[in-house]
Amino acid sequence: MRVNPGSSAGFTLIELLVALVIIAILGLAALNQFVAQHQAYVAQNDGVRSEQNARAGFDMLIREARNAGYDPRGITGAAITHWTTDSFGWTADLNADGDLNDEAEDVLYFFQADPGALIRREQAVDVEVMDGVTDLSFGYFADPDGTAAQTVDNIELVAVSMTYLMPEGTMPGALRTQVAVRNAIYK
């Protein structure tokens, strides 16, 4: 009796029940937190992936477009070949060999509406550079003041803007920049 008082057995039962309840509450709270964190993780992962995908595709377009009309032999007729609001194409004698038959020397970027995508066409082969694109538009200017180019020979600046899908619940992404078509300026 001295060693095992009568209150000891009741305490053990209550203690067990209380502990179970507390652990259950803590467990549920932690599970909720975990689920929320996981969802955030997945959303952020998707967001970063979309962002990087968009940036890579956009950057590819911009970097290539800067060489439009590169014709260091003067015999290829390299120039801007397409200039609509949703497509931009050009030729460039990138390896200065006097023809336009080599890699990346005849390129067209355009917007595919359904499903929304940025497409790169080279030698009649289409490659999807980026999916989830909701809009892609090109503007053509004759000078930095924003004077619209009236003919292809007037084009000195090309404005590019693109919007694309982001994970559900977040704002759509948008990228915008201008490309100076230097070879047109130098001609």
Add this chain to the structure above:
Amino acid sequence: MTRTRTQTVSRLGHAGFALPAVLALLVALSLVGSAAAILTSTEVRVAALYNLSNRASAAANAGLEHAVAHFGVSGPDDGWPVAGSIGGYDYSVAITRDSFDFGAGQLPVWWSSAAGYNTDDDGQPVWILSSLATRGPYQSREELRVSVGGGTFQAAAPFTSSSGMKVQGNVTISGVDASDDDSCGGDKPAVVLTDPDDDVNSRGSVDFEGDEAYADSVPPYVGHDSAMTFNTPEEVLGLDPGALDGYQQTGQEFDADPPDTLSGVTYVTDDFGSNGAGSGDIDGSGVLIVHNPLYDPRQHDPSHPLFDPVVAADPTYAPATLGNINTGTFNGIVIADRIDRLTGNTTIFGSVVMLRRVDDGRNVATGQVLIQYSCTAIQTSTGGLGGPRRLAWSAR
């Protein structure tokens, strides 16, 4: 004993159940948090790499600009490769002579506005400036093809005028090439008028000479060519609009530090001569421009669609006048909105171009004036004009 042991086991079991459970939850939450932190830092790193890549391109471009400036001053032989650093990037720009096989073997490439790229020694040599910017593992390369600049003089006569003109006295205007340099295509007519309805009113002992093909013209050696219509000095010299802006000075600025003799490009935006800035002495060489940048000859011409009577009456937009010039020998090109007048013993070897479209009835030249075409004088005066010419640019 049994009860005591049971109590001890029960208490120990309780303590060991709650603590590991909470610890496990904490570990799980920490892992989730760490994953989010790592992801965020990855995104930051990707953005930083993108930034570094763009900055490498900008640095390579800065290197090209440096090299173009160096090329303009030192040419292709001295001080290469051009090196420097900007924004933490080191750039180095090498220069090489461009060569290509246009069908006659691998030959150095030349460029001229008329022939374009060629291997026939026509125009100026083409050089490749190759700029590499580096910072650790990040690098960017850009290439620019350039040639020595120099406008291509568009007029082809010792005197070209966009209006009718009056000449009086012992004036000689000769299209016979004083330099006998075949590269300009031989002799020229004495005067070319850009409007087929315009005429030259000559009085006294005016002497026109030149290409015999124009001997039967009326007056003799006077031709008409509507293709040679110029509104600005840049158009006359075959340069981009605004290419000569850096040379502009007012008459007051010219008078503040007048040279002993004219050389290079002298571009005065006010009246010039003994009736304006400077003196009546035209001694020197190069390109002399007397042009009000606000003056557009078309706005003063009632027959032109751009004619604006308000502008035509406003002195702000009035032509700058070259005159009176009464002595000196000038080798090169003279471009003036209006000339009133060359007189005395003034001699010009090269070419004179007058931009005005409406004849005001004043004498352009009187006295013992000699104006004679000189291919060499023209080519010398336009060499290097406008800085290096950029031909083609690419990035890798």
